[in-house]
Amino acid sequence: MKKQSKSKALSEKEGIPQPAHSSPDVAKQLISRRRRSATTEELVQGILAGDQTRLSRAITLIESKAAKHQDQARQVIEACLAHxxxxxxxxxxxxxxxxxxxxxxxxxxxxxxxxxxxxxxxxxxxxxxxxxxxxxxxxxxxxxxxxxxxxxxxxxxxxxxxxxxxxxxxxxxxxxxxxxxxxxxxxxxxxxxxxxxxxxxxxxxxxxxxxxxxxxxxxxxxxxxxxxxxxxxxxxxxxxxxxxxxxxxxxxxxxxxxxxxxxxxxxxxxxxxxxxxxxxxxxxxxxxxxxxxxxxGYFEQKRKEQNRYWLMQTIQDSLQQRFFDHPGIKEALDEQMSLMEQNKTTPFAAANYLLQLATIS
Amino acid sequence: MKKQSKSKALSEKEGIPQPAHSSPDVAKQLISRRRRSATTEELVQGILAGDQTRLSRAITLIESKAAKHQDQARQVIEACLAHxxxxxxxxxxxxxxxxxxxxxxxxxxxxxxxxxxxxxxxxxxxxxxxxxxxxxxxxxxxxxxxxxxxxxxxxxxxxxxxxxxxxxxxxxxxxxxxxxxxxxxxxxxxxxxxxxxxxxxxxxxxxxxxxxxxxxxxxxxxxxxxxxxxxxxxxxxxxxxxxxxxxxxxxxxxxxxxxxxxxxxxxxxxxxxxxxxxxxxxxxxxxxxxxxxxxxGYFEQKRKEQNRYWLMQTIQDSLQQRFFDHPGIKEALDEQMSLMEQNKTTPFAAANYLLQLATIS
CATH class of the missing domain: 3.40.50.300 (P-loop containing nucleotide triphosphate hydrolases)
Structure with a gap:
């Protein structure tokens, strides 16, 4: 459903009326063929040449949760960085x-x-x-x-x-x-x-x-x-x-x-x-x-600051996610929250208790 | 120097003119005697009785960087929480x-x-x-x-x-x-x-x-x-x-x-x-x-939210401190920052590289 609307949008953008798919199977085949052909090299070449289809495909990789898509996305971005x-x-x-x-x-x-x-x-x-x-x-x-x-x-x-x-x-x-x-x-x-x-x-x-x-x-x-x-x-x-x-x-x-x-x-x-x-x-x-x-000089300076901000922000977000995903933290957090609401612990004592449950190495 | 001005302030608060110390040794002795006497029990009793000297001493423990002072401070706070x-x-x-x-x-x-x-x-x-x-x-x-x-x-x-x-x-x-x-x-x-x-x-x-x-x-x-x-x-x-x-x-x-x-x-x-x-x-x-x-009901609600905020804030601060204090992170961060400035990596790729250097356990 989502894929269909995506390919429709692309056709519209190119100004070409889209032919009706003869059957869902044909649509599937077309999509699968396009997928197979998208190597990292092809994507990068396509992007640098301004090919919207390749660009869209690469963005789909960025948005994908699959590890192999993420890997490929990273390679594509890296190759594009100079541009x-x-x-x-x-x-x-x-x-x-x-x-x-x-x-x-x-x-x-x-x-x-x-x-x-x-x-x-x-x-x-x-x-x-x-x-x-x-x-x-x-x-x-x-x-x-x-x-x-x-x-x-x-x-x-x-x-x-x-x-x-x-x-x-x-x-x-x-x-x-x-x-x-x-x-x-x-x-x-x-x-x-x-x-x-x-x-x-x-x-x-x-x-x-x-x-x-x-x-x-x-x-x-x-x-x-x-x-x-x-x-x-x-x-x-x-x-x-x-x-x-x-x-x-x-x-x-x-x-x-x-x-x-x-x-x-x-x-x-x-x-x-x-x-x-x-x-x-x-x-x-x-x-x-x-x-x-x-x-x-503010233009350049601001972009540098933005990069640093996103670097720090990503580290911060990931550290927290790792911490709260760590086994046992969720239950311990609920417990400490409850003690805190009963005025039996302070936010700092609770935080210290939780922090010692997950150490860095 | 700092201790002297602290004891002066306390004397002033009690409205009693402070006698000149006969010698620095006497001052040292007095300070040391007061220190020795401050058990956790005494501090808590003193605080609950409204004794400003005991209260000041407990706050000094809170402000101390020494681990044993921190421990005692935690005990005092815990005993005071119900009040x-x-x-x-x-x-x-x-x-x-x-x-x-x-x-x-x-x-x-x-x-x-x-x-x-x-x-x-x-x-x-x-x-x-x-x-x-x-x-x-x-x-x-x-x-x-x-x-x-x-x-x-x-x-x-x-x-x-x-x-x-x-x-x-x-x-x-x-x-x-x-x-x-x-x-x-x-x-x-x-x-x-x-x-x-x-x-x-x-x-x-x-x-x-x-x-x-x-x-x-x-x-x-x-x-x-x-x-x-x-x-x-x-x-x-x-x-x-x-x-x-x-x-x-x-x-x-x-x-x-x-x-x-x-x-x-x-x-x-x-x-x-x-x-x-x-x-x-x-x-x-x-x-x-x-x-x-x-x-x-906003009064109660806001205090609860503040506690949750401080809990989360303390965890966040500590996680970051632990991460950036971790061996090798500082050098790697400088290196990634430099690559980022040269447009050879993105903030996200740099963050991911750094994050894999320090894992949680």
Whole structure:
């Protein structure tokens, strides 16, 4: 089921109407043939040549849980590394309904029109539950999907944000090796997914809607501070006035935050994806930002810091997983938690007790 | 040197002028005699009887790095546990110069006047460098220090916030067992110290100064969102107008944040520690808050969550420390970092390489 929808999406992207499979057996055969042919060498060559089918196949390896797929994925990434790091990575966040898909469709069409190669990825750790709420419904980007210069890939599924984020980061590398020079990474505010996307992108765009004067209610913890720009979408027809007001209020709120390490001053903008207005300006803002941070060295510095962050984060996550998966820890943890609730032990005594049950060697 | 200043402080607290030591030998003898006498049983009895000397001695054990002191500290804490959890724990933060000491002095004098027993602690991981910048200079609370119902203890020294915070949390427990029903924990915005103090208190007070109209500039990441109240200090003489303006602006800014899980709506206030104005109101606000959260169950729930947080945090910190202290990891980490900077490995490949060097058993 999943595989079918994947091959459908690829056909659409190449702009070729897909022939109806004569039978499920034929479909199976085709899939199996494609699988057999995908050696590491072929995948790498295909990716470097910009072949979307090979790129998709390699991303599927990254997303696979099978050890041999993981091994092959690692080899592919390693071979591609020298060709990475050449894109602008842009994070886009906003609540469902804010119009991220239409915005990305309009921005994407402009970018491919200008000769850019655009990859659209997503980080949505909940998508395994909702069956891919983000980018799942590609009809929402039906024009962009037809562009050969655009590559759209739904979020990796998985329940752990760490896992999903790692896969997305590795996917970015392959997309860069395949020549995509603009990478958009979309997310909704699920748990810490915005922090994860912020930590893998060069520019972070927060999308908002104008409301009934309470635009600033419900600002989520830390999200505004991460934004390099805020764009108020759906600034069209009767919304124009409210959007302008929201823009003023967001600019005021942005003013509350300290100067960014990038030297950049975030601002709010309005746009209408529906009427295709203001999208070009947002791209100009992104270009101005990239110019600034490439000049002052922050671009390079931030990417280095992000690498270090992901290295440390991966070690931390793995250490904890190993610890809590260790035999006997789960029961002991429950027991210590219960003692703690009864005020018979402290968090530190409980932690020390648990730590001596699993030692490192 | 350190011990001398400690015993001086204790004498001051008891309001007895300290006799000059006839010789350093006598001082040494006295200290040694006091040490010998402090059995675990005596310490526990002393703490439960509210003896400040015993309490201080037990806190010194908590702060000691020696294994036998740590063991004894653990026993003392364990024996005291049944008598803990009966205080209101209040976190106070603000930049140096905002007037935390004078505020705490005024608030503290009011509280002991009302029959409360007050402990004042601090979390300042930098204090080992600055030789105890917070609460170090007790002359700043010279009236409060004389009150037998007040117990003032400088921040534990240490370079790691985790270590300092753990010691402070354990100190809170002993202070509660000694009958202190209001615990004030002071911090300055050093690194994550505010988050640590927020995670060990029931109420979090942010102290601010009125400036030249730019009060809201430089709001530090996440600090405003943690505040249950903001108090603008030094609202006296020519500052009154600016303080009122700041209050309005802070109330507007507080309005930006989402509803708190406690059901409480944070507000801004003005006060003058110098003229002893507005301090009573701050205490009323704290009392109203405590009443609300005791009624709606949030008080109990938050303390349970804090315990779980500290348990998990301690495990996480220890796992990392063990890992990075493991033989060979440091060199391998430097090597992988260097490969990563040269774009020859990814953060995930580097992490996996390091993780297989140290396994759990």
């Amino acid at each position: 990475t790091n050449r894109s602008v990575r842009i994070g886009i966040t906003g609540v469902p309904g804010v119009g991220k898909s239409s915005f990305i469709e309009q921005l994407g069409l402009q970018l491919v029109g200008q000769g850019h190669k655009l990859a659209v990825l997503a980080v949505d750790p909940s998508s395994s539950l909702s069956k891919g709420s983000i980018l799942g419904d590609k009809t929402r980007m039906e024009e962009l999907v037809k562009q050969p210069q655009a590559f759209i890939r739904p979020s990796a599924s998985g329940t752990s944000l760490g896992g999903v984020a790692q896969k997305t980061r590795e996917t970015i590398l392959l997309c860069e090796a395949a020549g995509y020079d603009v990478i958009l990474i979309e997310t909704v505010g699920v748990g810490q997914s915005e922090t994860a996307v912020h930590s893998m992108t060069d520019f972070f765009l927060l999308m908002k809607l104008a409301g009934a004067g309470d635009e600033l209610q419900g600002i989520k913890r830390g999200i505004m501070e991460m934004a390099d720009a805020i764009v108020i979408n759906k600034a069209d027809s009767e919304n124009v006035k409210a959007a302008k007001l929201a823009k003023t209020e967001f600019n005021r709120a942005l003013h509350l935050y300290p100067q960014k390490a990038s030297g950049w001053t975030p601002k709010a903008f309005t746009c209408s994806s529906l009427k295709n207005q203001g999208i070009e300006e947002v791209w100009d803002v992104i270009c101005n930002y990239i110019e600034l941070v490439r000049d002052n | 803990t959890n009966r205080s209101v724990r209040i976190g106070i933060t603000g930049v140096p110069g905002v007037g935390k000491s004078s505020f705490i002095e005024q608030l503290g004098l009011q509280l002991v006047g009302q029959g409360h027993k007050l402990a004042v602690l601090a979390v300042d991981p930098s204090s080992s460098l600055s030789k105890g910048s917070i609460l170090g200079d007790k002359t700043r609370m010279e009236e409060l220090v004389k009150q037998p119902q007040a117990f003032i203890r400088p921040s534990a020294s240490g370079t790691s916030l985790g270590g300092v915070a753990q010691k402070t949390r354990e100190t809170i427990l002993l202070c509660e067992a000694a009958g202190y029903d209001v615990i004030l924990i002071e911090t300055v915005g050093v690194g994550q110290s505010e988050t640590a103090v927020h995670s060990m208190t029931d109420f979090f007070l942010l102290m601010k100064l009125a400036g030249a109209g730019d009060e809201l500039q430089g709001i530090k990441r996440g600090i405003m969102e943690m505040a249950d109240a903001i108090v603008i200090n030094k609202a006296d003489s020519e500052n009154v107008k600016a303080a009122k303006l700041a209050k309005t602006e802070f109330n507007r800014a507080l309005h930006l944040y989402p509803q708190k899980a406690s059901g409480w709506t944070p507000k801004a206030f003005t006060c003058s520690s110098l003229k002893n104005q507005g301090i009573e109101e701050v205490w009323d606000v704290i009392c109203n808050y405590i009443e609300l959260v005791r009624d709606n």
